[in-house]
Amino acid sequence: MEVLKSRLLIRPRDAEASTAFYRDTLGLAVEREFPGGTVFFLGHGSLEVSGRGETGASPDLVLWLQVRDLAATLADLKAKGLEPVRDARREPWGLDEAWIADPDGTRIVLVEVPEGHPIRTDTR
Structure with a gap:
């Protein structure tokens, strides 16, 4: 395929x-x-x-969106009235993640790849 x-x-x-x-x-x-x-x-x-x-959201479906600056993204979303489902934290696999949800409850994981992480390819 x-x-x-x-x-x-x-x-x-x-x-x-x-x-x-x-x-x-x-x-x-x-x-x-x-x-x-x-x-x-x-x-x-x-x-x-x-x-x-x-039926609305399924817990089995999660959107994964990589952002350049997680703190700035969350601040912008909070200014628009959107509260995270879970605040940002560093995961055991080394990525910084926060969770939000769309109007149906679909979970959206906002991800920042920190400097020095092996999957980081953008050095800005």
């Missing part, structure tokens, strides 16, 4: 609230819009918010 592009699809209970959350609260760039949905840019992938879900 040759994968050319990837996209995660979320079927929210309230599409308007979820679209506003990803666009306005998180500030994700809109990759494209179409009748009934919005696709957001997620670095090397995409997140599509479309359709209508019935």
Whole structure:
């Protein structure tokens, strides 16, 4: 199988609230819009918010979003009224992580790769 592009699809209970959350609260760039949905840019992938879900979040689905500065990202989100589900801390595997959730309760892990960590490739 040759994968050319990837996209995660979320079927929210309230599409308007979820679209506003990803666009306005998180500030994700809109990759494209179409009748009934919005696709957001997620670095090397995409997140599509479309359709209508019935069950809400699953604890088995977690979005992992790497950010450049976790403290600044959390401060910005808190200024917008979003309280983390779990504040930032260094995990045993060496990454700094905080948890937030979208309007349906989908957990989103915000990750900063600290200087000196073996997976860090951006030296800024």
